[in-house]
Amino acid sequence: MNILLVGSGGREHALAWKIAASPLVTRFVAAPGNPGMAAQCELRGVAATDVAGLVGLAKEIAADLVVIGPETAVDAGLGDALAAAGIACFGPSAQAGQLESSKAFTKAFCDRYGLPTSAYAVCESAAEAKTALDRFEPPYVIKADGLAAGKGVVIAPERAEAEAAIDDAFGGRFGAAGARVVIEEFLEGEIGSLFALCDGKDSMVFGWAQDHKRAFDGEQGPNTGGMGTYSPAPVFTPELVEQVRTRLVEPAFAGIAADGAPYRGVLFVELMATKHGPKLVEFNVRFGDPECQVLMLRLESDLVPYLQACAEGRLSQMPPPVWSDESAVCVVVAAKGYPGTPAAGGEIRGTEANFGAGQVVFHAGTKRDAEGVLRAAGGRVLNVCARGATLREARDRAYAAVDAIDFADGFCRRDIGWRAL
């Protein structure tokens, strides 16, 4: 079959690596892709939000399936346009995508369908948001309502910092995404990421992982899109997985279908395991980045039939996925300055080294210059991943690979997986 994969980050490189290993694939194209993905597929320079261009490309290559990586493509309406063109698509409609594209929508959705989440206030102005802080205890959680590439969340220990974050958002730091702000109760507990597939009616849990959100070791520094992941994560006991499935996953899929937007694709449930059970932190309408990387390393089953079954309404015919008993770790190497202003253009050497078994380097934000030199082109630049018989072995292998790469402008956390170790 012919597949078009949309996106250009580390998540998409991990998906490309796994899709390319499928014996079902005849032609495999990614748009726009990244230099690392060139090892797995043909790259075509169509942006992830160029809906007309992507529908045209899907027709040109006679795609049997389009796989949407990033939320920006969901929000741009790619799933809807592909459905209108009669092309099978793994990825939800823009209406269902509101579960990620508007935090205010999701909070109201949780109220409507009884999903457990934190107390909140939706604020339309800085003055309203500052007054709303009175109703919350520190630390204050301030979120831009819209899509902000994982950078729209501030956890402020002090009120002055919370007010500054509110001013920043309404001052335009996140563009239109910050025109509305959601203030949330801070949840105590352990955070986790669980994934579930849905084909519009049937659903299936599809793995879990734990991410490190803060930029620096010891959970210090600003929130990021994620600095490293590991899977399996001990927080996900069978009891917790079952609670998340029945209290969050199934009500979410039933609710969004009742709203008239049956879900096709993967739903990423970011949750806090609290002493009162799991509570929703947020939904994302795509695989996590960098959670996807460790899931793909541990997934023994062929991914393609699952993506296709979601697109074609046949998920009930699929067996549960098979996961390796091994652990996987992903270390994000970011450009210095991330998540603020990352150093641009730093040279990277050594990513094509012959790493050992189970070590993989995914590109997340790279480009080749006119001379073919690999350079940083984003905040999160590389995802250095490894598998091992134990989490410690996987982590040691991942850091050995990090140390073999020469990227003077980069940094990474050195404590990925500390909670489980």
Ligand code: GLY
């Ligand atoms: N790692 C969190 C995210 O993908 O948003």
